[in-house]
Amino acid sequence: MKALSVRQPWAWAILRAGKNIENRTRSTSHRGLLLIHASRSMAATAEHQQIEQLAHPLRIPPFGRPAEDTALKFGAIIGAVNLDRVHTCDGSCSPWAWPDATHWVVSNPIVLTEHIDVPGRLGVWDVPVDIADRVRAAMPR
Template identity: 35%
Template sequence: MRGLTIRQPWAAAITYADKRVENRTWPTSYQGPVLIHASRTMDRRHGPMVAAVVRGLQLDVGAVLAVARIIACHEDDGECTPWSLPGHFHHVLDEVTALPLPIPWVGAQGLWAPPAALMERVRQQLSPETASHVLREGQ
């Protein structure tokens, strides 16, 4: 299991809209469950681009918002989705499940390892079926 810290409004676009590619300057070979964590800072450069998508939503910061799965990572191959940025690595997400309540937490750069205490708080908010399906390792 890993965590991925993402600036708002992008974390909300993943959690509550259809953004299924996270653009990064670095690749990953990791495939598996990931916590979607909203950083404490906002991306004010590109925020207006998604304003219509996230309008009316609470843009929580410094909190885990969802669980998902990274299913692939590839170099820019053109626009694989409207959310893709040229010249970036596209971390492809699937099975995004919003948590009913954001969990305040401090994230980190890169893919980080969530401690057991955080994972227990995440599992408490998921049905047993969702937890066993989305949080499964190695697939």
């Protein structure tokens, strides 16, 4: 299994708020199931402001008040998505897209029934076998 560490509140937005683009500086050859790991650090202040601006028109709760969680999770695998494709554009492909970024298009978010604490890594990383077994057990049926 492959995973991607994503800073909060973006990890939450991917799984709970319809964020269908993960903005990155580079591409990846990986396609298919991708676990979402909420990294231990928060996104920069400017990013907080952007998600708050997106919250109103997209009818999602503003940053800091996730709809189904009382608090954002950190340092854990919290869900999974399907990584469909990677492209670049001017940012008009989705309200979540940043201009001049590489857009990882994701779909079918799955929220795990249990958050699995594990250190994250940069880029797409391989999940250890014992953690992958725990992830499979935490997938909703």
